[in-house]
Amino acid sequence: MNAESNEREKAAAPAATAPATGDLIGADRELGSRAPQFIKASRTLHISWQVCVFVIGLAVVAAGVVMLPLPGPGWLVIFGGMAIWATEFVWAQLVLRWTKHKVTAAAQKALDPKVRRRNIILTTIGLVIIAVLVGIYVWKFGIAMPWKIDE
Structure with a gap:
């Protein structure tokens, strides 16, 4: 060794x-x-x-x-x-x-309960922001399914 x-x-x-x-x-x-x-x-x-x-x-x-x-x-x-x-x-x-x-x-x-509460609140706010952005995109551009796209 x-x-x-x-x-x-x-x-x-x-x-x-x-x-x-x-x-x-x-x-x-x-x-x-x-x-x-x-x-x-x-x-x-x-x-x-x-x-x-x-x-x-x-x-x-x-x-x-x-x-x-x-x-x-x-x-x-x-x-x-x-x-x-x-x-x-x-x-x-x-x-x-x-x-x-x-x-x-x-x-x-x-x-820790305070940290868990903060994480839940931040996650909820993040999900709401994402949902609003997806909603705006769908309202603006609509949804085009891949099998219905015209060439």
């Missing part, structure tokens, strides 16, 4: 011995590679494993980025690629912990 992975293992040791506090960010989980022990035993095999995990994660993240402007669950696929990377790389594990913390905080904030 190299010096970097030894440092990661030392940094992960306090997290592994800390009691599970039940927090939502997953700080009680061990950092570092989750590769099987026989893969970690051989440096060459472990590097090959890391390269494969990186390439697969990169392909999934790239597919997610392509899905952002195109139809498809882009962000979900991107986070799936990050989860693939997090099986092997500490930086991806930390990014996922941060993301989980932020999503949990946003969900808790959204449950």
Whole structure:
């Protein structure tokens, strides 16, 4: 193993011995590679494993980025690629912990009655504006069904 992975293992040791506090960010989980022990035993095999995990994660993240402007669950696929990377790389594990913390905080904030009331009011106003604009467009130009368009 190299010096970097030894440092990661030392940094992960306090997290592994800390009691599970039940927090939502997953700080009680061990950092570092989750590769099987026989893969970690051989440096060459472990590097090959890391390269494969990186390439697969990169392909999934790239597919997610392509899905952002195109139809498809882009962000979900991107986070799936990050989860693939997090099986092997500490930086991806930390990014996922941060993301989980932020999503949990946003969900808790959204449950606040004042925030929910504000969101409902803003959504209603937005829908009314869209309905008025669609109504004006239909009144001005009418509706032409595709099968009735004259050439």
